[in-house]
Amino acid sequence: MSSVEPAVVAENLRKRYGETVALDGFDLTVAPGAVHGLLGPNGAGKTTAVRVLATLLRPDSGRASVAGFDVVAHAEQARYRLGLVGQHAAVDEMLSGRQNLELFGRLYHLRPSAARARAGELLERFRLADTGSKPVKQYSGGMRRRLDLAAGLILSPYVLFLDEPTTGLDPRARNEVWAAVRELTAAGTTVVLTTQYLEEADQLAGRISVIDHGRVIAEGAPEELKRRIGADRIDVVLHRDADLPTAAALLADIAGAQPESDPDRRLVSAPVRDRMAALSRLVPALSSAGITAEDVALRRPTLDEVFLHLTGDQQEVVA
Amino acid sequence: MTALITAPPRTPLARLRWALADGWTVTRRDLTHWRNQPLQLVAGLLFSVMVLLMFGFLFGGAMFVPGGGDYREFLVPGVLALTMVFGVETTFTAISTDAARGVTDRFRSLPMAPSAVVLGRCTADLLSAVLTLAALVLAGLAMGWQWHNGVAGAFAAFALLLFLRLAMLWLGIYLGLVLRSPEAVMALQILVWPLGFLSSAFVAPATMPGWLAAVAEWNPLSATATAIRELFGNPGWGGQSWPSEHPVLLAVLWPLALTAVFCPLAIRGYRELSR
Numbered sequence: 270m271s272s273v274e275p276a277v278v279a280e281n282l283r284k285r286y287g288e289t290v291a292l293d294g295f296d297l298t299v300a301p302g303a304v305h306g307l308l309g310p311n312g313a314g315k316t317t318a319v320r321v322l323a324t325l326l327r328p329d330s331g332r333a334s335v336a337g338f339d340v341v342a343h344a345e346q347a348r349y350r351l352g353l354v355g356q357h358a359a360v361d362e363m364l365s366g367r368q369n370l371e372l373f374g375r376l377y378h379l380r381p382s383a384a385r386a387r388a389g390e391l392l393e394r395f396r397l398a399d400t401g402s403k404p405v406k407q408y409s410g411g412m413r414r415r416l417d418l419a420a421g422l423i424l425s426p427y428v429l430f431l432d433e434p435t436t437g438l439d440p441r442a443r444n445e446v447w448a449a450v451r452e453l454t455a456a457g458t459t460v461v462l463t464t465q466y467l468e469e470a471d472q473l474a475g476r477i478s479v480i481d482h483g484r485v486i487a488e489g490a491p492e493e494l495k496r497r498i499g500a501d502r503i504d505v506v507l508h509r510d511a512d513l514p515t516a517a518a519l520l521a522d523i524a525g526a527q528p529e530s531d532p533d534r535r536l537v538s539a540p541v542r543d544r545m546a547a548l549s550r551l552v553p554a555l556s557s558a559g560i561t562a563e564d565v566a567l568r569r570p571t572l573d574e575v576f577l578h579l580t581g582d583q584q585e586v587v588a
Numbered sequence: 589m590t591a592l593i594t595a596p597p598r599t600p601l602a603r604l605r606w607a608l609a610d611g612w613t614v615t616r617r618d619l620t621h622w623r624n625q626p627l628q629l630v631a632g633l634l635f636s637v638m639v640l641l642m643f644g645f646l647f648g649g650a651m652f653v654p655g656g657g658d659y660r661e662f663l664v665p666g667v668l669a670l671t672m673v674f675g676v677e678t679t680f681t682a683i684s685t686d687a688a689r690g691v692t693d694r695f696r697s698l699p700m701a702p703s704a705v706v707l708g709r710c711t712a713d714l715l716s717a718v719l720t721l722a723a724l725v726l727a728g729l730a731m732g733w734q735w736h737n738g739v740a741g742a743f744a745a746f747a748l749l750l751f752l753r754l755a756m757l758w759l760g761i762y763l764g765l766v767l768r769s770p771e772a773v774m775a776l777q778i779l780v781w782p783l784g785f786l787s788s789a790f791v792a793p794a795t796m797p798g799w800l801a802a803v804a805e806w807n808p809l810s811a812t813a814t815a816i817r818e819l820f821g822n823p824g825w826g827g828q829s830w831p832s833e834h835p836v837l838l839a840v841l842w843p844l845a846l847t848a849v850f851c852p853l854a855i856r857g858y859r860e861l862s863r
C-alpha cells in the first residue's frame with residue numbers, strides 16, 4: 270500500500286461546534302478500492318467526519334484529501350471524484366425518482382441522453398423502476414433511501430461516502446444495499462461507510478475505525494478488532510434463577526473468561542473464541558448438570574460491548 | 589457502467605457557460621415542479637387574483653381615492669406591488685425546504701457551479717412573478733383597469749415591480765438559510781401581511797393615524813405602488829411628503845438598499861453552511 274496514493278486521507282482533523290468538540294484529532298487513511306467502516310455510537314463524530322471529507326464542512330484544523338485533492342483547497346476537483354449518501358435522504362420530494370436522478374445527472378454534467386439512460390439503469394438496479402415516475406413524496410422511507418443511494422452512484426464515483434446507509438431499511442433492502450456496495454468495490458470504487466452496527470462493518474468493511482468522542486480509538490481488520498474485542502458471545506437464558514451460579518461456573522470453564530450474569534433476565538453471557546466448539550460443549554454440560562435452558566444463542570458483540578473492551582471502562586456498559 | 593469523470597472547465601468563458609447551464613438545470617427543476625403539480629401553481633395565481641377581486645368588488649364600494657378617480661384603477665397597481673412583496677414567501681419556502689431536506693447539501697457535494705443554485709432560484713422566482721403579474725393584469729383589465737401612459741410607461745412599471753421582487757429574493761434566501769425550516773413560513777406571513785396592509789396598496793396613508801401613516805408612506809411596497817401608479821397613469825393618493833413626491837426614485841432606492849443588505853447576507857448564509 271506504500272507506493273499507491275491513498276484514496277482518502279484525513280490528518281488530525283478538528284472541528285468544534287461552540288462548546289461541542291465533534292472531531293478531536295481524527296485520522297483516517299483508506300487505500301484505493303477498499304471498504305472502510307467508521308463505527309461509533311450516536312454523537313461520536315461520524316457524520317461530521319464524512320461531511321468534512323465530502324467537502325461540505327470546513328475543518329477548524331487538520332487536512333483531508335480525496336483522490337489526492339485537498340477537500341478545502343481543491344474542493345471542486347474532489348467533488349468530481351466523490352459521491353455522498355448522507356444520513357438523511359436528500360432528494361426532491363416534488364420530483365419523481367426518475368426526475369431526481371436526471372436532475373443530479375445533469376448537474377454532474379452528463380448529456381441529457383446520458384443522464385436519462387443512467388437514471389433508468391439506477392432505477393432498475395434499486396428496484397425503483399415501477400415507482401420511478403411517482404413523486405418521491407409518495408415513497409416509503411426505504412424507497413427514498415434507495416433513491417438517495419442511487420443518486421450517489423450516478424458517476425460511479427472514485428470514492429463513495431455512505432453515512433449509515435442501512436438505518437431504517439428492511440432486511441431485504443439492507444441486503445440490496447450491501448450487494449450494491451460489493452458490486453461497486455468490485456468495479457474499483459473506494460467506499461467509506463459509517464455504521465452503528467458491528468455486524469454491518471464486519472459484513473462489508475476490510476478495515477474498521479472505531480470512533481468515540483471525535484477520534485479513532487481503534488483501527489484494524491474486523492478479525493483483528495474482534496480478537497481485541499473478545500470475539501462473539503454466547504448468551505444462555507435459564508429456566509430457574511437458582512441455576513444462575515452453576516451455569517456461570519460451567520460457562521466460565523468453557524469460555525475461559527468470567528461470564529456476566531443478569532439475574533433479572535436469568536441470563537449468563539460470555540465471550541467465546543470458537544463459537545461452535547463452545548456451543549457443542551455447553552449444551553451437554555448444562556443438561557448433565559440438570560439445568561434447563563430456555564434459550565442458548567450465539568451473537569456478535571454489541572457496540573456497547575465493543576466499547577467496553579476498547580475503553581476498558583466497566584462503568585460505561587449499558588445492559 | 590458510466591464512469592465518466594469530467595474535469596471542471598478552465599477558461600473563464602467555459603466556466604461562465606457551465607454556470608449558466610447549471611443555473612438553467614436548477615431553474616428547470618422548478619418548472620418540473622409546476623408541471624408535476626399544476627394545481628399548486630394555479631392556486632397561487634388564483635389567490636392573487638382573488639385578493640384583487642375581493643378588494644375591487646367587496647370592499648371597493650366603501651373605498652374612495654383622495655385625489656378623485658376610480659378605486660379599481662388605484663387598487664390594481666397596489667395589488668401588483670403587494671404580490672411582489674409576498675413573493676418572499678415563495679423564495680423562503682423553496683430555500684428552507686431544500687436546506688431542511690438536505691437537497692442543498694446534495695447540491696454542494698456535486699461538481700456544479702456554486703452560483704447555479706442562486707441563479708436557478710432567481711430565474712424560477714422571476715418567472716413565477718411574471719406569471720402572477722400576467723394573471724393580475726388580465727384580471728385588472730377585465731375589471732376596467734388600464735394603463736394610460738403608453739407601452740413605455742407600462743414597461744418601466746413592470747421593470748420596477750420585478751426589481752422589487754428581486755430584492756425580496758435576497759431576503760427570502762437569507763431567511764430561508766438562517767431558519768432552515770419550511771414551517772417558519774407561518775411566522776413570515778405574520779410579519780409580511782401587516783406590512784402589506786400598512787402601505788398604500790389598498791388605502792391612502794392619509795386615512796391612517798399619524799405614525800402609522802408615516803410607516804405606510806415609507807414602506808418599500810408603497811414606494812413601488814405609488815411609482816407604478818404614476819407610470820401607468822392611474823390615480824394616486826396625492827400625499828405631500830417626500831416619499832409621495834419622489835415615488836420612482838424611492839422605488840429604485842428601496843430595492844437597491846434591500847439588495848445591498850440582503851444579497852451579501854444571503855451569500856454569507858451559503859458560506860456559513862460549511863462552518
Ligand SMILES: Nc1ncnc2c1ncn2[C@@H]1O[C@H](COP(=O)(O)OP(=O)(O)OP(=O)(O)O)[C@@H](O)[C@H]1O
Pocket residue numbers: 286289290291309310311312313314315316317318356465
Ligand atoms: N450543526 C451542528 N451544530 C452543533 N453541534 C453539532 C452539529 N452537528 C453535530 N454536532 C455535534 O457534534 C457531535 C458529533 O455529531 P455527529 O453528527 O458527527 O455524530 P454521529 O457520530 O454522526 O452521530 P449519529 O450516530 O447520531 O449520527 C455531536 O455531539 C453533535 O451534537
Ligand SMILES: [Mg+2]
Pocket residue numbers: 315316317356432
Ligand atoms: Mg451521524
